[in-house]
Amino acid sequence: MIKGYAGRILEVDLSTRTHKFVPLDEDTARLYIGGKGYGTRLLYDRTEAGVDALGPDNPLIFATGPLNGSVAPQSNRFAVVTKSPLTGGIGNAACGGSFAYGMKRAGLDVLVVTGRADRPVRIEVDGDRDEVQILDAMDLWGKGTYETQTLLPKRYEHAVIGPAGENEVLYAGIVSNERIAGRSGVGAVMGSKKLKAISVIGKRKLEMDDPEAFREYTKTVRKLFEEHPVMGESLKRFGTGAIVNTTNGRNILPTRNFKHGHHPDAMKLSGEYMEDHELVGVKTSCLHCPVTCGRDVEIEGKGRVKGPEYETLALMGSNLEITDLKNVNEWNYLADDLGMDTISLGATLGFAMELDEKGMLDAKLAFGDPAGVSEMIQDIGHRRGLGADLADGVKRVSEKYGGKDFAIHVKGMEMSAYDPRGSYAQGVEYATTNRGGCHVQGASMYMESTGPLTINPMNLKLKADIPVVQQNLACAINSMVLCIFTTYGMIPKQVHEMNPNSMTYKIITTLFENSGPLMRKAMGMKGKPMMWFEKWLTFITGQTFSSGHLQEIGERIFNLERMFNMREGMTAADDTLPPRILNEPTFYGMASGHPLGQLLPKYYKNRGWDAGGVPTKKTLDRLGLSA
Amino acid sequence: MAVTIELTYEMTKAFGEQRFDVEVVPTVADAVKVAEQRLGEKGIQFDELARVAAVAVNGVLVNHRKGMKTKLRDGDTVTFVKAAAGG
Numbered sequence: 102m103i104k105g106y107a108g109r110i111l112e113v114d115l116s117t118r119t120h121k122f123v124p125l126d127e128d129t130a131r132l133y134i135g136g137k138g139y140g141t142r143l144l145y146d147r148t149e150a151g152v153d154a155l156g157p158d159n160p161l162i163f164a165t166g167p168l169n170g171s172v173a174p175q176s177n178r179f180a181v182v183t184k185s186p187l188t189g190g191i192g193n194a195a196c197g198g199s200f201a202y203g204m205k206r207a208g209l210d211v212l213v214v215t216g217r218a219d220r221p222v223r224i225e226v227d228g229d230r231d232e233v234q235i236l237d238a239m240d241l242w243g244k245g246t247y248e249t250q251t252l253l254p255k256r257y258e259h260a261v262i263g264p265a266g267e268n269e270v271l272y273a274g275i276v277s278n279e280r281i282a283g284r285s286g287v288g289a290v291m292g293s294k295k296l297k298a299i300s301v302i303g304k305r306k307l308e309m310d311d312p313e314a315f316r317e318y319t320k321t322v323r324k325l326f327e328e329h330p331v332m333g334e335s336l337k338r339f340g341t342g343a344i345v346n347t348t349n350g351r352n353i354l355p356t357r358n359f360k361h362g363h364h365p366d367a368m369k370l371s372g373e374y375m376e377d378h379e380l381v382g383v384k385t386s387c388l389h390c391p392v393t394c395g396r397d398v399e400i401e402g403k404g405r406v407k408g409p410e411y412e413t414l415a416l417m418g419s420n421l422e423i424t425d426l427k428n429v430n431e432w433n434y435l436a437d438d439l440g441m442d443t444i445s446l447g448a449t450l451g452f453a454m455e456l457d458e459k460g461m462l463d464a465k466l467a468f469g470d471p472a473g474v475s476e477m478i479q480d481i482g483h484r485r486g487l488g489a490d491l492a493d494g495v496k497r498v499s500e501k502y503g504g505k506d507f508a509i510h511v512k513g514m515e516m517s518a519y520d521p522r523g524s525y526a527q528g529v530e531y532a533t534t535n536r537g538g539c540h541v542q543g544a545s546m547y548m549e550s551t552g553p554l555t556i557n558p559m560n561l562k563l564k565a566d567i568p569v570v571q572q573n574l575a576c577a578i579n580s581m582v583l584c585i586f587t588t589y590g591m592i593p594k595q596v597h598e599m600n601p602n603s604m605t606y607k608i609i610t611t612l613f614e615n616s617g618p619l620m621r622k623a624m625g626m627k628g629k630p631m632m633w634f635e636k637w638l639t640f641i642t643g644q645t646f647s648s649g650h651l652q653e654i655g656e657r658i659f660n661l662e663r664m665f666n667m668r669e670g671m672t673a674a675d676d677t678l679p680p681r682i683l684n685e686p687t688f689y690g691m692a693s694g695h696p697l698g699q700l701l702p703k704y705y706k707n708r709g710w711d712a713g714g715v716p717t718k719k720t721l722d723r724l725g726l727s728a
Numbered sequence: 729m730a731v732t733i734e735l736t737y738e739m740t741k742a743f744g745e746q747r748f749d750v751e752v753v754p755t756v757a758d759a760v761k762v763a764e765q766r767l768g769e770k771g772i773q774f775d776e777l778a779r780v781a782a783v784a785v786n787g788v789l790v791n792h793r794k795g796m797k798t799k800l801r802d803g804d805t806v807t808f809v810k811a812a813a814g815g
């Protein structure tokens with residue numbers, strides 16, 4: 102077995118209450134690394150077109166990669182892959198916490214759950230004894246994610262769902278510690294299997310090809326992170342909320358159901374403000390991560406709890422025209438405890454508010470007014486009253502009540518917190534990302550408008566190039582599995598220190614903006630490992646990973662996801678953005694919305710797809726994906 | 729006839745206000761000068777705070793427009809934006 106892998110997959114069938122260990126396939130590991138990549142391959146091979154996302158035949162796949170189980174910063178993440186009940190296409194989500202570490206220690210690269218139990222159950226795995234138990238979980242059913250985790254056996258690492266997952270809220274997530282695999286409705290799939298929790302334990306050590314080099318190099322990376330303006334300062338000090346002031350200043354902060362990109366009081370939602378007013382002084386992190394981007398806040402009646410991160414601050418704050426952090430803190434806690442994705446939840450609440458305002462739905466919710474929101478969140482989590490409709494997400498609500506023009510979703514997944522009208526590459530990424538309106542499957546906005554080296558976010562240059570490179574890279578990162586924030590460290594300290602109004606900055610950004618195919622070519626070059634994650638992979642597995650290798654693997658995964666979606670009936674028509682984003686300008690002087698129509702053909706070409714968005718035979722042959 | 733100037737978090741903390749309106753000035757450079765004056769009156773070291781902030785007009789960095797020479801019109805917002813990370 103290649104080093105870095107435990108070498109086995111655990112398959113559990115809840116219908117028959119049986120399990121088996123099977124060896125990890127080395128060839129698949131070479132081609133897809135692990136995590137999301139390996140999970141996608143398994144899902145594609147094991148499902149038929151049209152499989153019911155909430156039925157017993159949809160596998161729920163938990164997958165780690167070779168970096169998991171090590172002490173590399175940002176490496177305690179696992180991927181969940183399944184068919185999404187929210188979009189009907191590929192579903193996946195990544196989660197921090199400590200479960201990934203637990204899985205590897207238990208000797209599991211992948212855990213595949215199929216079938217459906219006839220009553221609530223939980224799975225307990227003792228990897229050292231090869232013991233797998235399917236236990237009754239009736240006493241846990243109905244409990245929140247926080248309480249559930251306290252009731253599970255100590256010393257194990259857990260992945261659990263809350264009431265939202267049990268009630269198959271289409272954007273329910275899976276929680277590990279205080280972190281959540283939020284997107285795609287993976288928690289609803291777990292709930293549909295009547296599976297409340299998975300607990301893993303073990304003491305297996307991760308075998309590495311060159312442990313000494315890994316250890317020494319990790320020390321260097323920790324130091325690099327400490328001194329990095331993002332990893333060691335911005336994220337560490339303010340959490341992801343640090344970005345609120347940036348997106349607000351750049352007019353891309355979702356406001357009033359994406360009507361605007363700027364809220365005059367958004368500063369009160371920022372990480373800086375949180376530090377001054379709400380933070381109780383404790384920063385939290387996923388296991389072994391020195392970045393500590395989590396924030397604790399105090400809420401009435403609950404004491405110290407996990408605070409909201411950027412997406413929540415935006416979607417449940419400015420997007421609802423709420424700028425009182427106390428409200429957002431409370432709603433964030435409620436959503437976490439119920440086990441729901443706050444992006445989809447916030448977007449759905451914002452949509453309901455606009456429907457209400459327009460007299461299309463009596464939701465008793467209004468922009469700028471916190472009244473009724475807590476109750477509605479509870480109703481959604483328990484599928485009560487109107488909450489049962491809102492539990493199905495924006496797309497289905499728009500099909501029932503109207504308002505498709507301002508229904509903010511892509512492929513059925515609610516769009517995250519960067520308005521693409523001020524970030525064109527991010528718009529292309531949203532439109533084409535296989536799981537739908539999500540930013541962490543590429544994070545193009547960082548290269549374009551929110552990072553230290555921004556290009557003009559509102560012309561067409563590079564906007565069909567950045568998403569290709571970024572999506573490929575993100576596919577690889579999510580397969581190692583590393584935290585996507587690691588990519589923020591790729592821009593060196595010196596660039597952050599440049600005066601953004603200087604001529605030097607202008608020259609560099611102009612050169613970057615015009616780099617197009619050259620950038621893609623440079624990223625695609627196979628050579629020596631340069632970035633820390635390339636080196637870690639190389640030290641651990643003994644294989645060489647450079648930027649070019651990762652681009653190729655990422656491209657393979659991205660195309661396989663595309664093939665899954667096509668098999669489920671998705672076409673180029675699904676590569677689109679909400680009508681509001683395409684047609685309504687937000688910027689002064691903007692004639693229309695996002696120019697997607699001008700960018701998509703170039704994006705398809707860059708991807709090696711035909712004009713209809715279908716991967717060509719040549720592309721599939723090159724990636725080893727031909728049937 | 730006014731241009732709105734919006735400050736970064738750090739500037740706001742020092743100044744006590746996040747935004748203020750000024751009469752329309754011809755260019756971004758003039759608006760920056762006004763901001764410098766306003767903050768200077770309160771003894772705030774403007775240079776130090778402005779060095780890490782990009783200047784944007786209606787959300788688009790002036791570096792992607794005509795730099796400090798970018799012309800201003802009634803209703804424009806000049807924002808000092810700090811590059812951040814995460815999300």
Ligand code: SF4
Binds near residue numbers: 387390391584
């Ligand atoms: S940067 Fe934040 S989200 Fe990423 S691994 Fe570290 S603590 Fe977790």
